[in-house]
Amino acid sequence: MPDVFVVLEKDHRKVQGLLAEIEGTSLSTQQLKERVETLIIEESKHEAVEETHFWPLVQDKVEGGQELTKKALNQESEGKEVLDQLGKLSPSDAKFMELVSTFAGAAREHIAYEEEQVWPRLRSVLTKPEQEDLGEKLADAKQHAPTRPHPNTPSSPAAQKVMGPVAAATDKARDTMSGRK
Ligand SMILES: [Fe+2]
Ligand SMILES: [Fe+2]
Structure with missing residues (x-):
């Protein structure tokens, strides 16, 4: 079973790959629209799980975990705001690429923060079986996670636990009706 860091790293690399493609110059408008939609889905699921x-485990187990978590949740909330706006625009809109670049900068910073500041600390306090157990939990939760950003739902773990499944069900219905993947 892949551990938590392998599971999260796979998502991070995927997001970074999508950002590089989106910021590149070789995509058609249709491809750009599709990649941004995939980015929104991937990011929404990733941050929700x-x-x-x-984050509840970081808060609990890592020294200084409250502060580390607070900063990360703020970054995640800001990211959701931008993605929510981006999801409502088409690539022909003047603000589209501006929002893409705002999100890309913030997302790269957030990923580096998690990987460099948070992961080493969590890695040092979890046993290998605990790391694998968390990896399994995250991978399972992703199957039923929201596929849209929901900036109005607080990023706190408590709110996510209650609102996450509701948001995921609403998203699924909207995805089915709109033919979104
Ligand atoms: Fe995150
Ligand atoms: Fe992450």
């Missing part, structure tokens, strides 16, 4: 399962 982190907020439900990852």
